[in-house]
Amino acid sequence: MTFQAIGLMSGTSLDGLDICFAKFEKQNSWDFEIITAETIPYPKVLEDQLRNSIYLSPEELLELNSEYGFYLGKAVKSFIEKHHLKQIDLIASHGHTVFHQPQKKFTLQIGDGRAIKLETGLPVLYDFRSQDVLLNGNGAPLVPIGDELLFSQYDACLNLGGFSNISLKINNKRIAFDIAPVNIVLNRLAQEFNRGFDENGDLARAGNINEPLLFQLNSLEFYQKSHPKSLGIEWCNENIFPLFGNIEATHILATFTEHVAQQISNVFNEYNLNNVLCTGGGTFNQYLIEKIRNKTSTEVIIPAKDLIEYKEALIFAFMGILRLNNEINVLSSATGSSKDHSSGIFA
Known part of the structure; x- marks a missing residue:
């Protein structure tokens, strides 16, 4: 089985949008290859909007959710055209975290996946954290599933x-x-x-x-x-x-x-x-x-620059592929949820 996917990641530092296009292949175990990746700096206005999103009214937050979704879609579309990418199975988007209160059973990552789909015409998976929170988990960390299946050669x-x-x-x-x-x-x-x-x-x-x-x-x-x-x-x-x-x-x-x-x-x-x-x-x-x-x-192993910078975006692309195949992509041992599960909403 071979899949190709794009992962999108926006971190708390707001230094930009990480976009990673990778190939995943499964025989006895999973292998991956980062084909191309880059960080797109946010326009100053959008960066300020995201930084202050916690203070927005409900109407303003819903507006930004759509606006940011279309921004993500346009950014991915440009990335695909720039690198002449073909055979993309899906886009997996983390979104930008505004609220995260798992003790109250909610977490919010904005960037409407439906807008990304409308811009790109590709299958989109988003909202990877909410289901875990509803299962009494912390909604984080999610990356350990990638560590388990892609990087198990390391302690x-x-x-x-x-x-x-x-x-x-x-x-x-x-x-x-x-x-x-x-x-x-x-x-x-x-x-x-x-x-x-x-x-x-x-x-x-x-x-x-x-x-x-x-x-x-x-x-x-x-x-x-x-x-x-x-x-x-x-x-x-x-x-x-x-x-x-x-x-x-x-x-x-x-x-x-x-x-x-x-x-x-x-x-x-x-x-x-x-x-x-x-x-x-x-x-x-x-x-x-x-x-x-x-x-x-302990031997500290430092990999190639693209893996140093894009490992999180890579793993969200991988989580999307696991979800596509109805395989577990969230580990309860890492998040504290009541069970392992397959998370992410299809746009």
């Missing part, structure tokens, strides 16, 4: 994005949890130097570790909790940023990078991991990667 998969999270197998069950904040803190500190991010970790490398701050960071209650557990910007605002006080930003960068490396290596060592696949934007932070490697015997 674990680590994502270094706004937050670091890991997916690994224990007692034949795939679990996943957040480890620590990463770019959500480092990028904000880099902005004090008029930079969008700390390229290669050079700013942090120039600083000195503040031991009292490092002790406070490592002592936070979250790190003593067992999985499942997750982090959000609200937690950082309450627990991380107030600790920085008047410390010079370079030294905070150095200290926080050390903190992240310690927390990640602690997890590697706790689970005796032989090797870990590392993806996400933080993988380009050479200083952080060096520090992690120095604190553990």
Whole structure:
């Protein structure tokens, strides 16, 4: 069986729309190939609308849901024409998260899949999270199904994005949890130097570790909790940023990078991991990667650039193919839902 699909991903950083066109083939197990992928930066007006979508009235939110759906459809149509793509089985769209309150049984990712279908004329799958929430799950993380079926040769998969999270197998069950904040803190500190991010970790490398701050960071209650557990910007605002006080930003960068490396290596060592696949934007932070490697015997494997940048979009395309075949694409062991299931709505 061979399938070709497009995955769409919009993350909390709002740096743009990730589009990934990939081929999937199943014999005894699944194989994949990223054929082409790119990130389309959002127009400033749309970026601001998405960033402030949580404050919109119901009417305004419904309008943006349609508007953003048509934007996604036009972006995919241009992507298909630009790369002369043929034989596309489906488009799988994550959408942009506005509300996520699984404890109240709802989550909302906007970007109407029907609008994408109208623009492209292709089958579309969207709204991958709601069903899991209705099944008493967290609606996240969803990526572990891809880790399980596409990347099982690694002991674990680590994502270094706004937050670091890991997916690994224990007692034949795939679990996943957040480890620590990463770019959500480092990028904000880099902005004090008029930079969008700390390229290669050079700013942090120039600083000195503040031991009292490092002790406070490592002592936070979250790190003593067992999985499942997750982090959000609200937690950082309450627990991380107030600790920085008047410390010079370079030294905070150095200290926080050390903190992240310690927390990640602690997890590697706790689970005796032989090797870990590392993806996400933080993988380009050479200083952080060096520090992690120095604190553990676990082999940190850094793949090709397209996999570092587009693994999430790739896995949503894969989730769409699984849904097309009525195969499980959400793991209850990762989300906490009452059962494994096949999620996603056909447009």
